[in-house]
Amino acid sequence: MSFISVMQSYSRFDLEEYLGKISDADIHKTLEKDKLSEMDLLNLLSDQAIPYLEKMAQKAQKLTIQNFGKTIQLYIPLYLSNYCSNECVYCGFSKKNKIERKILSKEEIEKNALEIKKTGIKHLLILTGETPQITPIEYLLDAFRILNKHFSSVSIEIFPLQTEEYKLLQKEGVDGLTIYQETYDMAAYEKLHLSGKKKDYLYRLETPERGAEAGFRSINIGALFGLADPVKEAFFTGLHASYLQNKYLGSEISVSLPRLNEAEGGFKALFPLSDKKFVQFILAYRLFLPRIGITLSTRESANMRDHLISLGVTKMSAGSMTCVGGYLEGNNAPQFEISDSRSVAETTRILSEKGYEAIFKDWQ
Numbered sequence: 276m277s278f279i280s281v282m283q284s285y286s287r288f289d290l291e292e293y294l295g296k297i298s299d300a301d302i303h304k305t306l307e308k309d310k311l312s313e314m315d316l317l318n319l320l321s322d323q324a325i326p327y328l329e330k331m332a333q334k335a336q337k338l339t340i341q342n343f344g345k346t347i348q349l350y351i352p353l354y355l356s357n358y359c360s361n362e363c364v365y366c367g368f369s370k371k372n373k374i375e376r377k378i379l380s381k382e383e384i385e386k387n388a389l390e391i392k393k394t395g396i397k398h399l400l401i402l403t404g405e406t407p408q409i410t411p412i413e414y415l416l417d418a419f420r421i422l423n424k425h426f427s428s429v430s431i432e433i434f435p436l437q438t439e440e441y442k443l444l445q446k447e448g449v450d451g452l453t454i455y456q457e458t459y460d461m462a463a464y465e466k467l468h469l470s471g472k473k474k475d476y477l478y479r480l481e482t483p484e485r486g487a488e489a490g491f492r493s494i495n496i497g498a499l500f501g502l503a504d505p506v507k508e509a510f511f512t513g514l515h516a517s518y519l520q521n522k523y524l525g526s527e528i529s530v531s532l533p534r535l536n537e538a539e540g541g542f543k544a545l546f547p548l549s550d551k552k553f554v555q556f557i558l559a560y561r562l563f564l565p566r567i568g569i570t571l572s573t574r575e576s577a578n579m580r581d582h583l584i585s586l587g588v589t590k591m592s593a594g595s596m597t598c599v600g601g602y603l604e605g606n607n608a609p610q611f612e613i614s615d616s617r618s619v620a621e622t623t624r625i626l627s628e629k630g631y632e633a634i635f636k637d638w639q
């Protein structure tokens with residue numbers, strides 16, 4: 276059974292009707308349970324659960340400390356290339372945008388690595404646009420070999436690959452895979468991805484599984500909030516994470532909740548996700564999946580990030596640049612604007628003030 280079968284099992288389920296009937300008693304019952312069902316997740320994502328945020332926060336904090344201690348793993352992104360053959364209407368790197376295109380040379384990769392290394396961070400996420408002809412596997416392997424000398428963990432957020440291709444990267448030592456479905460709503464997906472290989476919804480949906488089958492230690496998934504109905508997006512992201520966690524015991528599964536930020540092209544969120552619902556979704560994920568990793572990027576403001584430290588989040592990016600090779604020049608167009616521009620040192624200091632330890636390197 277693949278995840279699409281799980282989604283299909285909900286094709287006749289009237290989500291709106293269910294949401295409309297959730298009562299206070301249902302929320303109470305959900306909050307009393309230790310192990311939550313899929314309907315419990317929906318209860319906690321619903322507007323009816325908003326008056327219970329404080330109670331959800333208390334439970335989420337307790338579960339996070341039980342499973343992860345008072346630690347937050349820090350990572351930093353490095354964009355290798357902004358060439359892209361796809362036309363995603365919400366992205367600054369979309370092929371239709373007239374931006375300067377750039378790909379880092381081996382020398383530039385090394386120089387960026389040395390600059391990032393000064394921060395002390397040992398977890399690196401490398402990103403590219405989606406043009407395999409410009410950044411083929413050989414280029415990625417060369418990049419990895421350079422970066423592997425400087426970092427204890429390198430993960431990828433690149434174009435989807437076949438399992439055998441992922442295996443090549445995993446055998447070299449690439450540690451994790453981040454791949455966002457963007458939206459789980461098939462009709463919205465079709466409208467928002469105008470051209471390119473990314474139009475293939477199913478191929479993308481199955482990508483985390485190919486990564487897990489290839490043996491990546493960590494798999495990070497998510498929807499880009501702002502593209503479709505947020506409760507449905509949050510629900511199917513949660514189900515997807517649960518499905519992966521149950522099926523691939525060797526991989527640590529995480530979810531991210533990126534909210535659409537301003538980018539080249541000027542696309543505005545069609546379904547803005549409020550701060551309150553954003554926090555609610557994080558709490559709901561922690562209660563539904565106590566061992567899931569929850570990742571928070573610098574798309575969120577410093578204030579929001581500081582408040583979420585103790586409420587379920589386990590990984591945070593810090594000191595991020597979202598343009599290609601940004602740690603040296605930083606003058607080409609970013610994929611999206613970040614909201615928290617604090618340095619790694621500042622982020623570490625805030626964590627420490629809140630009694631949390633910043634994890635720079637958690638394994639070898």
Ligand code: SF4
Binds near residue numbers: 366403405
């Ligand atoms: S979201 Fe990814 S695939 Fe789409 S345009 Fe941006 S870089 Fe390309």
